Amino acid sequence: MSLPDGFLWGAATAAYQIEGAADEDGRAPSIWDTFSRTPGKTLNGDTGDVATDHYHRWREDVAAMADLGISAYRFSISWPRVMPGGTVNRKGVDFYSRLVDALLDNGIAPVATLYHWDLPQELEDAGGWPERSTAFRFAEYAVQMGKALGDRVHTWTTLNEPWCSAFLGYAAGVHAPGRTDPVAALTAAHHLNLAHGLASRALREEAVPSALHSITLNLHHLRGEPEAVRRVGAVSNRVFLDPLTGRGYPADLLDDTAALTDWAFVRDGDEKTAAAPLDVLGVNYYSPTLVRTWDGVSPRANADGHKQGAATPFVGCEGIDFLDQPGPHTAMGWPVDATGLEEMLLGLRRDRPGLPLMITENGAAFADEPGPDGRIRDRDRIAYLRDHLAAMRRAIEAGGVDVRGYFAWSLLDNFEWAYGYDRRFGLIHVDYATGERRWKDSAHFYKDAISRGGDPP
Ligand code: GBH
Numbered sequence: 001m002s003l004p005d006g007f008l009w010g011a012a013t014a015a016y017q018i019e020g021a022a023d024e025d026g027r028a029p030s031i032w033d034t035f036s037r038t039p040g041k042t043l044n045g046d047t048g049d050v051a052t053d054h055y056h057r058w059r060e061d062v063a064a065m066a067d068l069g070i071s072a073y074r075f076s077i078s079w080p081r082v083m084p085g086g087t088v089n090r091k092g093v094d095f096y097s098r099l100v101d102a103l104l105d106n107g108i109a110p111v112a113t114l115y116h117w118d119l120p121q122e123l124e125d126a127g128g129w130p131e132r133s134t135a136f137r138f139a140e141y142a143v144q145m146g147k148a149l150g151d152r153v154h155t156w157t158t159l160n161e162p163w164c165s166a167f168l169g170y171a172a173g174v175h176a177p178g179r180t181d182p183v184a185a186l187t188a189a190h191h192l193n194l195a196h197g198l199a200s201r202a203l204r205e206e207a208v209p210s211a212l213h214s215i216t217l218n219l220h221h222l223r224g225e226p227e228a229v230r231r232v233g234a235v236s237n238r239v240f241l242d243p244l245t246g247r248g249y250p251a252d253l254l255d256d257t258a259a260l261t262d263w264a265f266v267r268d269g270d271e272k273t274a275a276a277p278l279d280v281l282g283v284n285y286y287s288p289t290l291v292r293t294w295d296g297v298s299p300r301a302n303a304d305g306h307k308q309g310a311a312t313p314f315v316g317c318e319g320i321d322f323l324d325q326p327g328p329h330t331a332m333g334w335p336v337d338a339t340g341l342e343e344m345l346l347g348l349r350r351d352r353p354g355l356p357l358m359i360t361e362n363g364a365a366f367a368d369e370p371g372p373d374g375r376i377r378d379r380d381r382i383a384y385l386r387d388h389l390a391a392m393r394r395a396i397e398a399g400g401v402d403v404r405g406y407f408a409w410s411l412l413d414n415f416e417w418a419y420g421y422d423r424r425f426g427l428i429h430v431d432y433a434t435g436e437r438r439w440k441d442s443a444h445f446y447k448d449a450i451s452r453g454g455d456p457p
Contacts, residue, residue, distance in 0.1 A: 002453060003396060008109060008405030009450045010072035011065065011427065012361050014116035014160065016048045017414035019078060021055035025091035028084030030118035031128070031169075035176030036420075046420025052412050053435045058099055060437065064428060065411065066106040068443060069450045073108050074360055074407045075099070076116035076160065082148075083141050085122065093148045100152045109154035111360075111407075113216065114142055114199065116160040117175065117417075124177050129165060129188035132265070135195035142199035146207025156211050157282055157360070158199045161218040162192035163236055167313035174418050180311040186239075186257060187265045193243045193274040200276035215244060216282030216360045220289045221344040228291040228320050231256055235316050245352055246275040256316040280404055282360035283348070285388075287330075288340035294321040330384070331365040331423050338387035345395035345403065356402045362388050363409035365416065365423040368440075376429050376440040385442060386456055389449060406454070408446055412437065 016032045036047040054061055065073055081092035100110045115138065123134050142158065159165070168175035171185035179185075200213050220236045222229045234253040242250050248271040254263055294300060300321060314320065328336040341362070348357060366380040385408065395401040413426035421432055427443040430436070449456035 003393070004402075004404070006404075007454070008072035008111075008358070008407075009454070010070050010074055010111065010405060010407035011068065011411035011446075012074035012407040012409050013054070013411050013414065014076045014113070015078035015081070016051070016116070016118045017410075017416070018052045018054040018412060019081075020048065020050040020053045022047075022049045024055065025081075025095070026084055026089045027078065027092060028080040029121040030078070030080045031121055031124045031176035032118050034121050034124075035178055038178070041178060042418050043420040043422050046415065046422075048415045050432075051415045052430045052432075054412070055095065057435060057437075058095075059102065061411065062099070062102045062106060062108075064437065064439075065103075065108055068427075068447050070108060071450075072111050072154065072405060072407070073103055073411075074111040074113065074157075076113040076118075077145060078118055079115065079141055080118060080120040083144065084120070086137070086140075088144050088148075093145075096145075096149060100149055104152060110149075110152065111155040111157065112145075112149065112153045113157040113160050114138070114145060115158065115165075115195075117165055117169075119177075128170075128177055128179075129191050130170065130181075130184040132191055132194075135191045135198055138195040139198035139202045143202050143206050146203045151208055151210045153208070153211055155214050155280065155358075156200075156203055156208060157214045157216050158196040158203075159192060160216045160360075161284060162189065162196070162215075162240055163218055163220075163313075166192055167236075167315065171315050172311050172313035174313075182315040183261050185313075185315055186261055186263075189239050190263075190265055190270070193240060194270050196244065197270075197274040197276045200278075201273070204277070212279040213276070214278060214280045214282050214358070216284060217241065218284045218286075219344060219348075221285065221287075221340040221347075222289050222291055223340075224291040224323070225293055228293050231317050232289070232291050232314055232320055235314060241352070243271050243274040244278065245355065253316075260316065278355065280356045280358050281348075281352075282358050283344070284361035284409070285341045285344060285359065286332075286362070286364070287334040288325070288337050288343075290323040290325050292321050292323060294319050328380075330380075331367055332419070334364075336364065336384055336387075338384075338391040341388050342391040342395045342399070345392070345401040346399045349395075349399065349401045356404050358405045358407075359392060359403060360405075360407050361409035362406065363425050365425045368424065368429065376438065378440045378442045381427075381440070381442040382445045385446060385449070389454055389456065393454065
């Protein structure tokens with residue numbers, strides 16, 4: 001059996017995590033500059049000021065991509081770099097234009113994400129995602145980028161993981177802008193859906209009719225007691241997936257959150273706007289999530305972003321417990337479980353038939369194992385990739401799931417948001433003191449896997 005023709009083998013990054021050059025060539029600050037420069041918000045006080053210095057080292061990084069043999073590169077555009085103060089900044093745009101040309105010269109399809117969490121600070125000061133006008137500003141930005149980069153970009157993705165933007169940013173406060181207001185988070189979620197619909201339609205109609213149009217979600221692959229799965233699924237998956245695919249907001253979500261809001265921020269026509277035609281849905285998968293209804297007696301369990309006493313990202317899910325599962329975990333504390341990827345893909349085929357999928361992120365953070373010969377022996381990462389590639393292939397070949405590509409997260413070690421530089425997801429190691437890049441064993445493994453059509457040795 002083999003993968004479909006034109007299957008994209010890729011690697012992914014995001015602007016704030018790799019670029020650095022925070023104050024260069026007219027870039028304005030984003031909410032992540034503000035947040036990371038605020039004491040106590042990131043591990044060790046790390047910021048993306050320099051990051052991997054990709055803004056200056058991009059040629060070397062494209063050369064590494066060509067050597068890896070990837071056929072697509074997923075990157076994000078920094079909104080405050082290209083539209084500081086709301087007007088187009090030529091120097092910022094030129095950076096991405098050169099990058100796109102270099103990718104094409106190397107036979108690598110550019111997959112561009114317009115928003116990977118770095119909202120211009122000036123828009124946050126005006127209310128951020130809970131403010132409706134932000135969605136319209138986003139659509140204007142999208143059209144400008146469509147005009148500048150056009151159909152040199154293979155796939156345009158509006159948003160990366162709007163769940164994180166809305167619920168980690170505005171409810172849990174562990175991501176920028178660090179607010180802890182559940183109603184603001186629900187409002188933000190709606191405005192992100194609206195922003196996607198406005199931007200995706202405008203891009204297709206006014207700028208790039210021939211490219212593919214997409215959004216990337218981090219669907220929580222939920223397991224456990226059905227009532228807990230339903231509730232968490234409503235406020236983490238269906239709050240995006242349903243309006244984006246034309247079903248409007250789920251009735252059970254409106255019920256579960258009725259004590260907080262009447263959802264009056266959803267205006268007539270918004271749900272239709274959000275349901276812009278999707279050529280492909282990007283899904284990011286790392287691990288499954290195990291939930292149950294708390295019995296009120298047993299000690300409460302934890303999950304990432306859902307620590308006891310801390311603000312929860314799971315708005316309206318009070319009384320739900322997030323359980324750890326036995327077995328290996330990554331350096332993030334996330335369980336390693338590739339069957340979750342297969343199940344998630346099969347579930348999407350069943351629930352959203354006819355919607356093509358792309359795995360836009362999959363990967364793992366592990367501590368380095370330095371080898372005596374200077375190699376970086378990241379055997380855990382290789383095992384993770386091997387198992388997840390096999391799970392994806394089972395879903396495609398036995399399950400008939402329409403998957404158009406796979407992107408490893410991440411090309412390089414990078415700024416891992418609230419965890420700073422402490423957690424490394426890269427196939428390529430970055431020495432942050434010098435900026436030097438060095439292939440880990442997993443990069444060699446991935447190169448081999450790609451050259452064998454995804455069937456690793
Ligand atoms: C992605 O986010 C990001 O797109 C990327 O920038 C980042 O570097 C990468 O992953 C690695 O973190 O306990 O139910 O909240 C992934 C974010 C990871 C958020 C899993 C939810 C735990 C599930 N998600 N996380 S839960």
